[in-house]
Amino acid sequence: MNPTFTSMHLLFIVLRPFSWLYGLILKLRHRLYDTGFWKSESGPVxxxxxxxxxxxxxxxxxxxxxxxxxxxxxxxxxxxxxxxxxxxxxxxxxxxxxxxxxxxxxxxxxxxxxxxxxxxxxxxxxxxxxxxxxxxxxxxxxxxxxxxxxxxxxxxxxxxxxxxxxxxxxxxxxxxxxxxxxxxxxxxxxxxxxxxxxxxxxxxxxxxxxxxxxxxxxxxxxxRIDYGALRSITHPEEPKDWPQSVVLFSGIADDSLLHDYVASKSDVLEVKKFSDHHQYTPHELRMLMEICANFAGRDPVLVTTAKDAVKIRGLLGDTGDPQVEILELPIEVxxxxxxxxxxxxxxxxxxxxxx
Structure with missing residues (x-):
């Protein structure tokens, strides 16, 4: 028997009663709204x-x-x-x-x-x-x-x-x-x-x-998700070619599609995953640049999502001139x-x- 499967199966059995309890609470809440005991309104628009x-x-x-x-x-x-x-x-x-x-x-x-x-x-x-x-x-x-x-x-x-x-x-x-x-x-x-x-x-x-x-x-x-052209986070109007090597970082709930797509375009030397909606600090941005510097001779650039880029832009002045180019990857549905x-x-x- 696969020990990983066994441990995961046991974990699900342990967690299931908590899911049932949570489900009962949710159903009670919805029932109170559905019966009109708690009010729902459409608003002015x-x-x-x-x-x-x-x-x-x-x-x-x-x-x-x-x-x-x-x-x-x-x-x-x-x-x-x-x-x-x-x-x-x-x-x-x-x-x-x-x-x-x-x-x-x-x-x-x-x-x-x-x-x-x-x-x-x-x-x-x-x-x-x-x-x-x-x-x-x-x-x-x-x-x-x-x-x-x-x-x-x-x-x-x-x-x-x-x-x-x-x-x-x-x-x-x-x-x-x-x-x-x-x-x-x-x-x-x-x-x-x-x-x-x-x-x-x-x-x-x-x-x-x-x-x-x-x-x-x-x-x-x-x-489906379609990816756009890479662009610099400091000059987003300028499309960029895919570099040979990248360090990928993001703070999104599910980065699997992002990783697969970037890996199909460049050599991903390292991946740094942050929590969803993560608020970056100047220290973390410097750390990401230091990771790139550790790959001497490979000259990787940093690649991230458009959602993460809006938070990174405001930090650039706090870290001095960026020693590594930072590119964002836009997406559309x-x-x-x-x-x-x-x-x-x-x-x-x-x-x-x-x-």
């Missing part, structure tokens, strides 16, 4: 919610970017985020020069990608919507990571789940990585399986649709099935308010 059932790593940020691209040419749209990882509380407008520690890395990245779109953070989504509606004339607000925010009732919920660990094959924490019960999928208006391989077959798509159908009647769509984009547009056109 039409909303689209992007969310998941997992702890992270489903690709909410690139999906948010994609949906803003779909909508902003036709509607007055804004983004409201919780601002996970920030050190502040309450409502804050996000500007392109906001410190990431004050607004969160993901909202700041979205603001820099869409400087014409109002972006705000507030842990109380209803209050945030009210403030946005006071400050701007809006047709619709996109909310990221608000699927579990039951005080808000949204007319359109997009549920993301990753290809390599879809929610129907997962379990609640601590046994698995789900933070909410699978039955919540029935409140989704569309399910998107993210981070799919480019050559995903029609047969596998159909198999995944059949699995999702046990929990939801929502249409299931599929999306591409839909692999038809219908979702038009579904989003149709909902937005039909339900826009405050215009």
């Amino acid at each position: 039409t909303t689209i919610v992007i969310g998941n059932l997992e702890l992270g790593g489903t690709g909410k940020t690139p999906m948010t970017d994609k949906i803003l691209h779909i909508l902003k040419g036709h509607l007055k749209v804004a983004l409201l985020s919780r601002g996970y990882g920030r050190k502040t509380k309450g409502y804050r407008d996000v500007v392109t020069e906001s410190p990431p520690a004050e607004v969160g890395d993901e909202p700041l990245l979205i603001k820099r990608m869409h400087p014409d779109v109002p972006v705000a953070v507030c842990e109380d989504r209803l209050r945030g919507l009210e403030q946005l509606a006071e400050n701007h004339v809006l047709d619709l607000v996109v909310l990221d990571d608000a699927f579990q925010h039951r005080p808000l009732h949204s007319g359109f919920n997009i549920l993301l789940t990753p290809y390599d660990r879809p929610f129907w094959d997962n379990a609640l924490v601590p046994e698995g990585r789900l933070r909410d019960v699978k039955e919540r999928a029935r409140y989704a208006h569309a399910i998107v399986v993210t981070k799919c391989p480019a050559q995903l077959s029609a047969q596998e798509m159909e198999s995944m649709r059949e699995s999702a159908a046990w929990y939801s009647t929502a249409p299931v769509h599929f999306a 591409s839909f692999m099935t038809e219908g979702l984009e038009e579904m989003i547009r149709a909902y937005a056109r039909t339900n826009k308010r405050n215009s």
Whole structure:
């Protein structure tokens, strides 16, 4: 018998009762909202919610970017985020020069990608919507990571789940990585399986649709991650060629696709993984540069994600002139099935308010 399998199996058995208890608490909470004992409100503006059932790593940020691209040419749209990882509380407008520690890395990245779109953070989504509606004339607000925010009732919920660990094959924490019960999928208006391989077959798509159908009647769509051209974090308008050697670092929930892609382009000499939404320090940036310096004769450069780059830029002045070039790798979402984009547009056109 494989000792690793045995120890993992025993660990799951030990953790399962805690997952059951957590599930009972979640179901009670949802029941109180579903019966109206606790109130859910729609707010003053039409909303689209992007969310998941997992702890992270489903690709909410690139999906948010994609949906803003779909909508902003036709509607007055804004983004409201919780601002996970920030050190502040309450409502804050996000500007392109906001410190990431004050607004969160993901909202700041979205603001820099869409400087014409109002972006705000507030842990109380209803209050945030009210403030946005006071400050701007809006047709619709996109909310990221608000699927579990039951005080808000949204007319359109997009549920993301990753290809390599879809929610129907997962379990609640601590046994698995789900933070909410699978039955919540029935409140989704569309399910998107993210981070799919480019050559995903029609047969596998159909198999995944059949699995999702046990929990939801929502249409299931599929999306992949496409990587853009490397660019300098100090001069992002300048594309860069792939160097021969790199040191890769990131603070994202799941770096497996990133690592595989970078390894297909360059020789990855070392990988430094930080926690999701990690706030970097000047000391850590110097440490990363020292790692590169240790590979004498290889001259590696540092490569990271666009989400991490927004936090690194502000540190460059604290570390002196960077001795190692730092490159960021942008990503975008591409839909692999038809219908979702038009579904989003149709909902937005039909339900826009405050215009």
